[in-house]
Amino acid sequence: MEKFSAFRDPGTGIQPFLLPVALSDGSLLATLLLPVRGAVLILRTFIIVAIFLLYCGLRYGLCTLLVPIPLLHHSLSRLATRLMARLALYTLGFVQIQEEIVTKKRGKLHELPWRPRAGDIIVSNWSSWVDVLWLAFDPIFVMPVFEEPKPSAVNVDPSPTSYRLGRSKGPGVPSPSSLQATTSRSAVKGFRQMSLFSMIRATGHTPDRLTSNSISQLKKLRQSAERPVVVFPECTTSNGRGLLRFVDVFEGARVPTKELQVFIMCIR
Numbered sequence: 410m411e412k413f414s415a416f417r418d419p420g421t422g423i424q425p426f427l428l429p430v431a432l433s434d435g436s437l438l439a440t441l442l443l444p445v446r447g448a449v450l451i452l453r454t455f456i457i458v459a460i461f462l463l464y465c466g467l468r469y470g471l472c473t474l475l476v477p478i479p480l481l482h483h484s485l486s487r488l489a490t491r492l493m494a495r496l497a498l499y500t501l502g503f504v505q506i507q508e509e510i511v512t513k514k515r516g517k518l519h520e521l522p523w524r525p526r527a528g529d530i531i532v533s534n535w536s537s538w539v540d541v542l543w544l545a546f547d548p549i550f551v552m553p554v555f556e557e558p559k560p561s562a563v564n565v566d567p568s569p570t571s572y573r574l575g576r577s578k579g580p581g582v583p584s585p586s587s588l589q590a591t592t593s594r595s596a597v598k599g600f601r602q603m604s605l606f607s608m609i610r611a612t613g614h615t616p617d618r619l620t621s622n623s624i625s626q627l628k629k630l631r632q633s634a635e636r637p638v639v640v641f642p643e644c645t646t647s648n649g650r651g652l653l654r655f656v657d658v659f660e661g662a663r664v665p666t667k668e669l670q671v672f673i674m675c676i677r
Contacts, residue, residue, distance in 0.1 A: 420675030464493040487547035494545035525637035533674040536649040538612040555595035599624030
């Protein structure tokens with residue numbers, strides 16, 4: 410197995426040529442501590458709800474009164490978002506999150522500072538709503554909006570019924586060629602800006618179809634952005650043990666980019 414270690418992705422830790430290690434069922438000690446863990450879960454839930462209410466009071470109460478003063482309004486809104494997100498992470502047990510710069514190239518690593526500026530793009534995988542909290546240093550979250558899928562041609566076997574011999578309870582099972590119906594991938598119509606709460610609610614759900622006209626192209630959003638832009642190419646959360654197929658969110662973009670910096674981030 411050692412010969413396959415070179416193919417392990419240093420960012421996500423995913424090994425494409427080895428089966429994922431099965432999750433353990435838990436030991437006897439973990440089973441005995443279930444009541445304690447339940448009590449801690451309830452306590453953390455109350456604290457998270459209190460943080461949520463405090464954030465709503467600051468973000469949509471106090472900050473709203475400062476709308477006539479744009480500079481003070483934006484500064485206080487960003488400060489409240491950052492502090493409340495970090496406080497929620499501490500409550501969940503993420504006191505310190507290790508950050509590491511990795512590369513596939515051998516030799517000396519030239520470390521680039523992690524300083525996304527306004528209009529820069531952050532590309533990351535997405536496994537839970539905790540990732541959104543960690544990224545909540547007040548960037549702009551965007552999600553793609555898709556067109557309705559167009560069904561492709563259906564291949565139907567001309568014979569009335571086609572069977573394939575095999576081990577089954579019946580006389581046979583229909584061949585895949587007689588039941589083959591595929592749909593093409595939906596095209597990305599545009600992007601829409603998402604709030605922090607909207608991103609948290611979108612965890613575990615597939616992105617919406619084209620239901621409104623409040624969409625823009627990524628280039629236009631980036632050019633008018635006053636903060637970094639975060640893009641999740643998977644468009645939904647995974648279980649953290651693999652990567653979902655990326656959507657072509659950068660269709661038509663030229664490489665290398667000269668107008669902006671693209672920061673690749675992996676969460677595991």
